Amino acid sequence: MDPALKIVIVDENPIRAAILADGLREAGYVHVTRIEETASLLVRIYSLDPDVILIDLENPSRDVLAQMFQVSRAVKRPIAMFVDQSDAAAIEAAVDAGVSAYIVDGLKKERIKNILDLCISRFNAFARLTGELERAQTALSERKLIDRAKGILMKMKNIGEADAYAMLRKTAMNENRKIAEVAQSLVTAAELLK
Amino acid sequence: MNEANLRVGFIPLIDAAALLVAVDKGFAATEGLTVDLVREVSWSNVRDKLNIGVFDAAHLLAPLAVASSLGVGHVKVALAAPFMLGLNGNAITVSPALYDALSAAADGKLEDPKISAQALARVVTARRRAGEEALTFGMTFPFSTHNYQIRLWMAAGGVDPDQDVRLVVLPPPYMVDSLSRRQVDGFCVGAPWNSIAVEFGVGRILHFGCDIVARAPEKVLAVRAAWADNRDDVLERFLRALGGAAAFVNDPAHVEEVAQLLAAPGRVGVSADIIQRTLKGTLHTAPNGMSRGNSDYILIARDGAARPDPVHAAWLYAQMVRWNQAPLSSELLATAEACFRPDLYDAALGESEKSQSAPPDGIGAFVGPPFEAHDIAGHLAGVKVPVPTR
Numbered sequence: 001m002d003p004a005l006k007i008v009i010v011d012e013n014p015i016r017a018a019i020l021a022d023g024l025r026e027a028g029y030v031h032v033t034r035i036e037e038t039a040s041l042l043v044r045i046y047s048l049d050p051d052v053i054l055i056d057l058e059n060p061s062r063d064v065l066a067q068m069f070q071v072s073r074a075v076k077r078p079i080a081m082f083v084d085q086s087d088a089a090a091i092e093a094a095v096d097a098g099v100s101a102y103i104v105d106g107l108k109k110e111r112i113k114n115i116l117d118l119c120i121s122r123f124n125a126f127a128r129l130t131g132e133l134e135r136a137q138t139a140l141s142e143r144k145l146i147d148r149a150k151g152i153l154m155k156m157k158n159i160g161e162a163d164a165y166a167m168l169r170k171t172a173m174n175e176n177r178k179i180a181e182v183a184q185s186l187v188t189a190a191e192l193l194k
Numbered sequence: 195m196n197e198a199n200l201r202v203g204f205i206p207l208i209d210a211a212a213l214l215v216a217v218d219k220g221f222a223a224t225e226g227l228t229v230d231l232v233r234e235v236s237w238s239n240v241r242d243k244l245n246i247g248v249f250d251a252a253h254l255l256a257p258l259a260v261a262s263s264l265g266v267g268h269v270k271v272a273l274a275a276p277f278m279l280g281l282n283g284n285a286i287t288v289s290p291a292l293y294d295a296l297s298a299a300a301d302g303k304l305e306d307p308k309i310s311a312q313a314l315a316r317v318v319t320a321r322r323r324a325g326e327e328a329l330t331f332g333m334t335f336p337f338s339t340h341n342y343q344i345r346l347w348m349a350a351g352g353v354d355p356d357q358d359v360r361l362v363v364l365p366p367p368y369m370v371d372s373l374s375r376r377q378v379d380g381f382c383v384g385a386p387w388n389s390i391a392v393e394f395g396v397g398r399i400l401h402f403g404c405d406i407v408a409r410a411p412e413k414v415l416a417v418r419a420a421w422a423d424n425r426d427d428v429l430e431r432f433l434r435a436l437g438g439a440a441a442f443v444n445d446p447a448h449v450e451e452v453a454q455l456l457a458a459p460g461r462v463g464v465s466a467d468i469i470q471r472t473l474k475g476t477l478h479t480a481p482n483g484m485s486r487g488n489s490d491y492i493l494i495a496r497d498g499a500a501r502p503d504p505v506h507a508a509w510l511y512a513q514m515v516r517w518n519q520a521p522l523s524s525e526l527l528a529t530a531e532a533c534f535r536p537d538l539y540d541a542a543l544g545e546s547e548k549s550q551s552a553p554p555d556g557i558g559a560f561v562g563p564p565f566e567a568h569d570i571a572g573h574l575a576g577v578k579v580p581v582p583t584r
Contacts, residue, residue, distance in 0.1 A: 039375075057239050060365030062238045063237050063335055064362075064365070065238070066267065066268075066337075067336055095248060
């Protein structure tokens with residue numbers, strides 16, 4: 001652990017960047033900066049002079065960083081990829097999580113291994129969270145849809161809620177579809193017949 | 195025939211056409227291949243995912259395949275390029291303001307890149323004398339033909355691309371926006387981005403890439419060299435699928451269908467109209483609807499363009515040497531040449547047609563002596579930069 005290391009996070013997703021920055025600060029790193037504006041990315045990076053740069057793989061600006069490897073560029077300190085041939089597992093884990101890391105040349109890899117590990121685990125956690133959130137939202141919108149369909153049936157057939165739900169479920173089973181899909185068809189049809 | 199699955203990365207550009215058509219029109223399926231196409235946002239991602247085996251093959255910048263094999267700029271992974279997906283296709287686009295300044299400074303017709311390069315030198319000098327900021331130009335990657343073409347053009351006028359202007363990497367999707375916000379004064383990028391800048395009224399196409407270099411090795415289908423030599427007939431079948439798709443793309447009867455297919459959101463995702471004009475080599479060059487045609491604007495596997503030519507790999511390496519990206523050595527030259535694999539192409543597709551229009555040195559740069567692959571030092575010494583009139 002080396003709290004003095006300057007870390008820059010390049011991520012257009014504010015929530016994921018915040019989760020990562022929090023994680024790094026909790027681990028004791030005090031110099032953590034996020035760059036969101038990619039228009040003058042290199043200028044910002046040169047002025048911050050970081051030891052470590054973390055960038056998400058959905059970011060087209062990753063190619064901009066390739067310029068830092070050019071010997072003809074007047075850079076303060078040369079930057080190298082964290083990963084090399086000996087780190088196949090680390091590269092795969094990082095790519096899998098959707099993140100890439102660059103470090104100042106000469107910095108011992110051991111010194112930043114836990115930064116990369118933390119980064120990978122936070123990126124994975126964020127992906128899981130996003131997936132759960134999407135599923136929750138889908139479930140919520142499906143429930144709303146089924147409620148509307150039940151309401152339509154109750155009104156048109158003059159039946160109770162339990163019977164309306166039973167009708168939807170039976171139709172779904174007969175047609176081998178999801179209840180939400182049957183509900184969607186019913187709602188659409190009811191809109192058309194209005 | 196064994197069924198095989200391939201994961202192939204690509205960047206949404208028109209020179210991915212043969213690859214996209216091979217999959218979407220069933221040429222790969224006919225060869226028993228199920229291809230999972232993965233659209234990527236950066237060349238760094240494509241290279242890394244190919245290097246570590248997430249991708250089996252990729253649509254890649256030809257110089258990046260060579261750089262990876264040499265281990266310059268990044269991790270060394272030997273790549274093989276058995277099929278050229280495209281030659282040419284780039285253009286240099288400038289802001290209307292810079293176009294006017296170049297016109298005013300030009301000693302002759304601006305369409306001539308020698309004239310425009312000299313005009314650029316005068317504009318650069320005038321700006322420096324007036325205490326104005328240096329001009330900024332965008333290109334797509336340090337190891338790209340875009341970088342080498344714009345440098346070749348500037349240097350021909352006596353402009354030092356590392357001293358006299360600012361040359362920066364910009365991801366293609368940001369090019370047009372940066373031009374309209376005046377963050378850059380011009381750029382060199384592939385199709386369709388120059389056309390989009392013209393369409394939005396923020397840029398004028400100054401030169402086609404083929405005005406600078408007649409046959410520039412632009413994109414390859416890249417695979418890991420170890421994979422190429424160990425996958426029985428899978429690569430051979432994949433190359434046959436690409437060959438079939440390339441013929442389909444080049445049949446004038448299919449231009450409209452190909453353009454529609456590439457226009458899909460998950461593919462290149464720009465208007466079919468722009469794609470069709472690009473494939474025909476007729477581009478709008480100015481917002482007023484002015485247009486220009488050159489059948490060599492983009493060469494997708496026609497006129498012998500698909501067969502990898504080691505001379506092209508040597509030329510790319512020579513550019514790396516010229517611009518201080520790589521040292522000069524005969525070992526590196528041999529490694530670069532070995533990256534392009536006509537043997538694999540021939541094994542899959544047989545002897546291909548010879549180019550009808552290729553220049554004698556295979557490259558056709560608009561200035562300087564003909565390229566000489568086995569005397570790069572002598573060749574580069576002969577690339578004299580004229581002293582600008584300051």
